[in-house]
Structure formats: C-alpha cells, structure tokens
Amino acid sequence: MSSTIISLPDQTTARLPRKSYLNQEYGLKSWLLTGDHKRIAILYLISITFFFIIGGILAGLIRMELLTPAADLMATDTYNKVFSMHGIIMIFLFLVPSVPATIGNFLIPLMVGARDLAFPKINLLSWYLYVIGGIFILAAMVLGGVDTGWTFTTPLSTHYLNTHVVTAAMGIFIAGFASIFTGLNFIVTVHRMRCPGMTWFRLPLFVWGHYATSIIMILGTPVLAITLVLVAMERLFDIGVFDPTKGGDPLLFQHLFWFYSHPAVYIMILPGMAVISEVISTFSRKRVFGYTAVAFSSVAIAVFGFLVWEHHMFIMGVSQYSALVFSLLTMLVAVPSAIKIFNWAMTMYQGSITFETPMLYAFGFFGLFTIGGLTGVFLATMGMDIHLTETYFVVAHFHFVMVGGMLMAYLAGIHFWWPKMTGRMYPEAISKLAAVVTFIGFIVTFFPQFLLGYLGMPRRYAAYPADFQVLNVFSTAGASILGIGYLLPLFYLPWSLIYGKIAGDNPWQATGLEWQIQSPPLTENFVEIPIMDHEAYDYEWLANKTQHEVQTVG
Amino acid sequence: MDLHNETVEHNRAEHAGEMHIVRPPVYLGIFFALLVLTALTTGMSYVDLGVFNAVIALAIACFKASLVVLFFMHIHYSSRLLKMTVGAGLFTFMLLISLTMTDYISRAWGRF
Numbered sequence: 001m002s003s004t005i006i007s008l009p010d011q012t013t014a015r016l017p018r019k020s021y022l023n024q025e026y027g028l029k030s031w032l033l034t035g036d037h038k039r040i041a042i043l044y045l046i047s048i049t050f051f052f053i054i055g056g057i058l059a060g061l062i063r064m065e066l067l068t069p070a071a072d073l074m075a076t077d078t079y080n081k082v083f084s085m086h087g088i089i090m091i092f093l094f095l096v097p098s099v100p101a102t103i104g105n106f107l108i109p110l111m112v113g114a115r116d117l118a119f120p121k122i123n124l125l126s127w128y129l130y131v132i133g134g135i136f137i138l139a140a141m142v143l144g145g146v147d148t149g150w151t152f153t154t155p156l157s158t159h160y161l162n163t164h165v166v167t168a169a170m171g172i173f174i175a176g177f178a179s180i181f182t183g184l185n186f187i188v189t190v191h192r193m194r195c196p197g198m199t200w201f202r203l204p205l206f207v208w209g210h211y212a213t214s215i216i217m218i219l220g221t222p223v224l225a226i227t228l229v230l231v232a233m234e235r236l237f238d239i240g241v242f243d244p245t246k247g248g249d250p251l252l253f254q255h256l257f258w259f260y261s262h263p264a265v266y267i268m269i270l271p272g273m274a275v276i277s278e279v280i281s282t283f284s285r286k287r288v289f290g291y292t293a294v295a296f297s298s299v300a301i302a303v304f305g306f307l308v309w310e311h312h313m314f315i316m317g318v319s320q321y322s323a324l325v326f327s328l329l330t331m332l333v334a335v336p337s338a339i340k341i342f343n344w345a346m347t348m349y350q351g352s353i354t355f356e357t358p359m360l361y362a363f364g365f366f367g368l369f370t371i372g373g374l375t376g377v378f379l380a381t382m383g384m385d386i387h388l389t390e391t392y393f394v395v396a397h398f399h400f401v402m403v404g405g406m407l408m409a410y411l412a413g414i415h416f417w418w419p420k421m422t423g424r425m426y427p428e429a430i431s432k433l434a435a436v437v438t439f440i441g442f443i444v445t446f447f448p449q450f451l452l453g454y455l456g457m458p459r460r461y462a463a464y465p466a467d468f469q470v471l472n473v474f475s476t477a478g479a480s481i482l483g484i485g486y487l488l489p490l491f492y493l494p495w496s497l498i499y500g501k502i503a504g505d506n507p508w509q510a511t512g513l514e515w516q517i518q519s520p521p522l523t524e525n526f527v528e529i530p531i532m533d534h535e536a537y538d539y540e541w542l543a544n545k546t547q548h549e550v551q552t553v554g
Numbered sequence: 555m556d557l558h559n560e561t562v563e564h565n566r567a568e569h570a571g572e573m574h575i576v577r578p579p580v581y582l583g584i585f586f587a588l589l590v591l592t593a594l595t596t597g598m599s600y601v602d603l604g605v606f607n608a609v610i611a612l613a614i615a616c617f618k619a620s621l622v623v624l625f626f627m628h629i630h631y632s633s634r635l636l637k638m639t640v641g642a643g644l645f646t647f648m649l650l651i652s653l654t655m656t657d658y659i660s661r662a663w664g665r666f
Contacts, residue, residue, distance in 0.1 A: 191635070219646040255654045306649055310657065319661040326653075 014504030016423050020520040035120030036523055041106035042421070043127050044097060049490070051093040051134060056486065058086035063445075063479040066472050071462035079462035080147035081163070085137075087150030092172050093134050095402055096264065099271035100217075101130070101182055103413045104210045106421060108186055110514035110521065111204050113195025113530045118188035119181075126181035133175025140164035140171060149460060151261070154242035154253040158234040166235055169228040176221045179267070183217030186210050195513075197532035204512050204536050205281075205294055209274025212298035216263045216270075216305060224260035227253065254316060258309035266305040268402055269369075270298055272409030273340055276362050279412050280344045282510040283359040284351025287537035290343040297336035304333045314385045323382055330380035337373050341366070356508070357428060360435035361412035368404025368442060372397055375450065390460075393453025396446045404442055411438070411489065418493065419503030423520040426496045430488060438485030444478025511542050574631035584625045591618050 021038045024030075031039055061082050065073040074082065105123065109116050117123050140146055146168045148157040157165050190203070190211050230241050231253070240246025242253040281288045288294055310318060310326035344366070353359070375397040378384050388394060418426050448471040453459075457468050464472070506515040513530055514521075534541040595614050599607065624630040629640055 215642075219643060223650065251657070252654075255657070256650075259650050259654075306646060307653065310653070317661075318657045319659075319663065321660040321663060322656040325656060 014502045014507075016502055017518040017520070017522075019522060020423065020518065021523045022423075022520050024523045033124070035116065035124060037105050037109050037117045037120065037123055038421075038521065038523075040120075040123050040127050041102050041104075044101040044105060044130070047127070047131060047134065048094050048097055048102060051089050052486075053490075054138075055086055055089040055094055056483070058082050058089070060479065060483060062086060063476040065462055066464070067476045069464050069466045069469050069472075074462070076462045077147060078145075080149075080460070081141075081145030083460060084146050084149050085141050088137060088146065088168060088172070089141075090402075091150055091264070091268075092175050093130075093137060095268040095406055096175075096179055097130060097182070098268070098406065098410050099275060099413060100186070100210060100213055100267075101126070101178075103275065103410075103417060104186065104206075104213075104271060105182070107417065107514055108189055108207060108210060109193070110517070110525055111207050111512055112190060112193060113198055113513050113526065113532060114189060114193035115525050115529075117185045118193055119185050122181050123185050126178040126185070129174050129181070130178035133171045133173070133178060136171030136174060137168055140168035143167070151257065152228070152231055152253075154231065154234070154250050155244065155248075158231055159243050159245075166232045169232050173225050173228050176225045179217050180221050183214035183221075186214040187218065190214075195529050195532055199532075201292065201295070202532055202534075202536050203295075205277035205288055205291065205298075206274040206512075208295040209270050209277065209298045212302040213267050213270045213274075215299075215302050216267050220260045220263040220267070220306070223256060224264075227256040227260070230256075251313065251316060251318065254313050255309070258312045259306070262309040262312065263302070263305040265398070265401070266301050268406050270301060272365065272369075272406040272413075273298065275409045275413035275416070276344065276365055277340075278510070278512065279358045279362045279416050280347050281537045282416070282508050283356060283362075284348045284353050285509075285539055286347055286351040287535070287539070288343065289346035289349075290339070291536065293339050294343050297339040300336040301333065304329070304336065308333060308380075311380055311385070314382055315389050327380055327382050327385075331377060334373065334377055341370060341373075355432075357426070357431040357435055358412040358416035360432055361408050361415065361438075364435065364439040364442070365405055365408040365412065368400050368408060368439075372400025372402075372404055375400065388453060390458055391453035392449040392457045392459055395459050396449035396453060399446045399449070404446070408438070411435070414489070414493070416508070417514075418496070419507045420514055420519045420521070422497055422500070423503055424496050424500030425503050425507065426489075426500060427492050430492050434485055434488035434492075437481060437488070441478050441480075441482030441485045445475050445482050446478070448472070448474040448478075509542060509546070511537050511539060574628065576625070576628065576631070580625060584621050587621060588618055 021036055024036075025034075031043065034040060034043075061074070062079075065071065065079055065082075067073075071079065105117070143164050146163050146165055148161060148163070148165060152165065152169065190207060194203070230239075233239050234241055234243060234246075234248070238246065240248040242248040242250050244250060277288055277294060308326060308330040310322060311330045314323050314327075375393070379388060379394065379397060415426055415431060418424075452468055452471050452475075455468065457464055503519050505518055507519075508515070513532070516530070517526060591614050595611055598610050598614075601607075603610065623640060629637060
C-alpha cells in the first residue's frame with residue numbers, strides 16, 4: 001500500500017550520451033529506410049502531427065460556422081465536406097495510430113527488453129502504408145472532398161453522392177493495413193521477444209493495454225476494409241449489397257461498419273489507458289493498485305468491444321429484441337472501464353503524488369474520460385438513446401472520450417517519455433500551463449454541447465435555431481482556448497530539442513526497463529539483454545538500485 | 555544466465571516445430587481434393603434443391619477453405635498458439651454473423 005519516497009536525480013550533472021539512435025546515422029535515407037522502431041516512431045509522430053493540424057483546422061472551421069445560427073461562413077454542402085474530412089482525418093489518421101504507432105512503437109520493445117519489434121521491415125511498411133493512405137485522403141479532400149460523414153452511410157455514399165467517396169475509402173483501406181501491421185508486430189513481439197524473467201504478469205500495464213489494442217486491430221480492421229471495398233464496388237459496378245433498389249440492405253452496411261468502428265473506439269482509448277497506468281504509478285511512486293485486474297480489464301474491454309456495435313443503430317429500424325440485448329451488453333463495457341478508474345484512484349491513495357505535466361494531463365484524462373464514459377451509459381439506455389441519437393449529446397460524448405480521454409492521455413505520454421525519446425526535458429512551467437489551458441478549453445468547448453444535444457440540436461447541420469446561439473458561442477470560444485492549449489506544445493516541444501535541459505537516464509525515477517537505459521537510447525536499445533528479476537512498478541527495487549549504483553564520472 | 559539459456563532452448567524447440575516439411579504427395583492430394591470439390595460444387599448447381607443449393611455450396615466452400623488453412627497454410631502442423639490465433643479469427647467472424655442475425659431473425663417478431 002505504501003509508496004516509496006524517491007528523490008529525483010540532479011539534472012545539472014546529466015550529460016547527453018555520445019551515441020544514440022538519433023546520431024547513429026545521418027541523412028534522409030537513413031530515416032526513410034530505417035528498421036529501427038524508435039526512428040519509425042518518430043516518423044509516425046511527425047506524420048500524425050501533420051494530420052492532427054489539418055484535422056484541427058477543419059474543427060476550427062466547423063466551430064466558426066456554428067458561431068452564428070445561419071449558415072453564413074460556408075455553403076451547406078461545403079460544411080458537410082468539412083465535418084466529414086474532420087472526422088475521417090482525426091479518426092483514421094490521428095486517433096487510431098496516435099499512441100500505438102508513436103509511443104507504443106517506441107516503447108514496446110524497450111519495455112519487454114527486446115532490441116526491436118519482431119518484424120522491423122513490416123513496421124516500416126506500416127508507416128509507408130499510413131502515408132500512402134494519408135495521401136489518398138488528402139487527395140480526396142483537395143479534389144473536392146467527401147460529404148458522407150466519416151461513417152460512409154449507405155445508400156447515401158453508394159448511390160446519391162457525387163463526391164470522392166472511393167478515393168477516401170481507398171485511403172482508409174490502405175491506412176487500415178498500417179494499423180493491422182502495427183498490431184501484428186506488437187502481438188508477436190510480446191509473445192516471442194520478452195527478455196528472460198519477463199513473465200506476462202511482470203509486463204508493464206502499458207504493454208497489456210497495447211496487446212489488447214492489437215487484438216482489436218487485427219480482428220476488427222479487415223471487416224472495415226472489406227466493407228469499404230463493397231461500398232466502392234457498389235459505386236463503381238452497381239452490385240446490390242447495400243442499396244435496397246438493387247436488392248441490398250442498408251442496415252447490413254451499418255452492421256459491418258460498426259462491427260469495426262465500435263471496437264475502433266477501444267483501439268483509440270485503450271492505448272490512452274495504457275499510458276495513464278504508467279503515469280499514475282510513476283507520479284504516485286506506488287505499484288498500480290490491482291495490477292492483475294487492470295491488465296485483464298484491458299483484455300475484457302477488447303472482447304466486450306466486439307459485442308456492442310448495434311447501439312449505434314437503435315433508431316435505424318433494427319429489431320427491438322436485438323436492441324435490448326445490445327443495450328445490456330453495452331452497459332457491461334462500463335464495468336472494466338470502471339475497474340480501471342477505481343484502481344487508478346486507489347493507486348494514488350497514500351501515494352506521494354507530485355504534479356508534473358504528465359500527471360496534470362492524466363488528471364484531465366480522469367475527469368473527462370469519466371464524464372465521457374458515463375454519458376455513454378446514458379446513450380446505451382434505449383429510451384434515452386432515441387431522444388439523444390444524432391444530437392450534439394452524442395458529439396459531446398465521443399469528444400469527451402476521444403479528445404478528453406485519448407488526446408489528454410496522448411499528451412501525457414508525449415510529455416512523460418519526451419526525455420526518453422529526445423534526451424531533453426520539455427519546459428515544465430509552460431507545459432503545465434498548456435495542460436491546464438487544454439483542460440479548461442475542452443470543458444468550455446464540449447460541455448455546452450451536452451446541453452445543446454439534450455435540448456435537441458441535431459449534429460451535422462450548418463444552421464440552427466437562434467435559441468441555441470449562446471451555448472454555441474460558448475463552445476466556439478472554448479474551441480479557441482483549446483486551440484491555444486494544443487498550439488503551445490507544438491512550439492515548446494521542438495524548442496526543447498535544442499534548448500531543453502538535458503534529462504539524464506531516468507528523470508522521473510520510474511521503474512520501467514526503458515528508464516534504466518540511456519536517453520535517448522542506443523539503436524540496439526540494450527548493451528546486454530536485461531534480466532527481469534523484480535515485479536513491475538517495484539519502487540523498492542529502484543530505490544535499492546539507486547542507492548547501490550556506482551557513479552562513474554567522465 | 556540459466557534462465558536465459560532455458561529461454562533460448564525453449565525458443566529453438568518451438569522454432570523447430572514450425573519447420574515441419576510437408577511432402578509433395580500431401581500437397582498433390584489436397585490439390586486434387588480441391589479440384590474434385592470444385593467439380594462437385596459445379597455439379598450440384600445443376601440440381602434444383604431450393605434453399606439447400608446455397609447451403610451445400612457454402613458447406614463445400616467452408617470445407618475447401620479448411621483444407622487450405624490446415625495444409626497449404628501449415629496450421630495442421632503448427633503450435634497450439636497459432637491454432638488459437640486462427641481460432642480467434644473464426645470466433646470473431648462467428649460473433650459478426652451470429653450477433654447480426656439476432657437483428658435479422660427477430661426484426662419481424664410481433665408483426666404477424
């Protein structure tokens with residue numbers, strides 16, 4: 001129960017290592033043809049940041065349009081394209097790869113004590129597929145956009161629209177394989193490349209979270225891929241799968257699409273939870289309370305995630321008996337999520353908590369994810385759902401989970417492992433400010449949307465009754481605060497690459513294997529493959545090790 | 555160090571298990587079985603069995619797919635972990651079909 005008091009190391013004596021993965025080789029080619037999981041993680045980091053900026057600008061445009069009740073900033077069909085592209089880019093090109101492909105790619109081998117992922121070339125291929133998929137989606141946007149919404153609803157997408165549906169669908173199809181390859185790599189690495197002594201229940205919870213995510217990536221993504229191929233084939237060759245005029249069934253599309261896209265929500269949140277487990281433990285100086293329960297709850301979320309998709313379809317004319325079953329199953333997902341939240345709270349209980357930036361982001365995650373998760377239970381209740389579906393309540397709900405939950409966790413992770421990735425510290429004061437500004441901006445943006453939705457404002461409309469304006473003005477004002485919160489790291493993180501304080505090997509005094517090696521790590525990660533002789537999050541072990549460590553100078 | 559050696563030994567043993575060499579007669583046998591089953595599918599399509607035409611065609615197709623997975627893809631000779639991996643895919647597919655069917659079969663209940 002008790003926490004171990006550990007004093008943070010003196011960073012004035014820290015020196016950058018002479019050799020690391022960053023200076024092993026130089027030149028563009030050494031990056032573009034690398035097999036090093038750490039360099040691929042950096043490539044992913046740069047590309048997802050690029051797409052996040054584009055998606056963010058589109059979000060800004062949506063909020064600008066909704067500042068006034070009339071559709072006056074852009075034409076209504078342009079508005080349809082803007083929110084569709086915002087959804088497609090943010091989900092498929094940012095949220096799905098956000099933590100796994102960047103932080104996960106960087107850390108999984110380090111955490112299990114391996115020199116790289118199991119298939120380095122497939123890992124690189126994954127990045128190339130992601131970029132090609134991204135180019136397709138950008139092309140769809142530049143050539144005139146897609147206005148189906150990110151959900152590609154049929155027969156709207158297959159029959160009625162004359163926009164770049166096929167190009168965007170192909171982009172998602174290709175980017176989907178990037179995600180499958182990442183999942184495959186993680187699963188094989190966790191099974192086959194753990195260092196001696198690293199049993200399943202000594203793995204950091206970060207690895208458990210990513211393992212669960214990988215299961216969904218591999219089992220779910222092919223269904224989305226084939227569904228989008230069917231959409232493309234129906235558009236191009238008029239086969240009647242989804243279009244009722246040709247003998248198809250539009251609800252079949254919804255079943256197939258949400259069979260992936262609901263579990264995809266867990267692809268987006270599980271890695272975030274994985275980050276939070278590490279951050280909470282480190283800044284409470286305590287082993288994660290209920291380690292086994294937290295580990296299994298990740299797998300439980302991955303499995304339950306496949307059993308609930310029909311709750312997206314309650315008002316679409318599905319069988320009411322079937323809807324009852326799915327309503328019940330949906331509420332069951334709240335159980336493993338609550339297990340995590342309660343265990344994290346218990347981890348902090350009697351811990352020696354400090355409030356560094358990653359911890360502030362983690363606190364943001366707690367509050368926002370809990371609100372997002374609990375409003376999900378509202379929506380799972382069929383009676384409420386009929387009133388709230390397709391309103392801003394749903395928009396607020398999934399933004400609380402995806403942005404409030406995942407993006408907070410992503411930023412917590414980026415700040416937490418920034419010293420390991422770059423060897424330098426981010427500036428503490430301004431990053432704390434960014435964490436607080438993000439939290440405030442987020443609440444002001446999305447909380448009014450719960451009210452708007454409850455009052456009946458539908459989503460995906462450019463115009464709304466004048467009564468709703470006050471809350472919409474709040475939301476847009478909040479979005480500009482949120483924008484500042486996201487812009488700050490975009491400036492100070494690159495700044496810290498040159499001017500940041502040198503971090504040293506283990507600036508947080510965390511217990512993971514990744515913190516026991518130099519920062520930034522060598523290309524081979526470990527000089528000698530480590531032997532795991534203690535439990536995960538064993539701060540006693542770390543305190544003893546630090547005490548007996550021989551300090552070499554020079 | 556012992557621990558390390560044990561793991562290496564363990565990995566080598568598992569690795570050896572994966573390197574099962576399948577003799578050409580097995581491949582040829584499966585190949586001809588697939589051809590015969592294809593002919594059977596074609597033949598059955600000429601017999602009018604009502605709804606059972608589709609049932610039989612799908613059953614034969616499933617059987618052929620199993621042959622391919624088990625022998626051409628070596629799952630028959632693979633470790634239990636790999637068998638379970640394939641099983642997980644099938645299980646997910648069954649989830650997709652069965653839970654979707656909960657909607658389709660009960661959609662018209664109470665309307666007659």
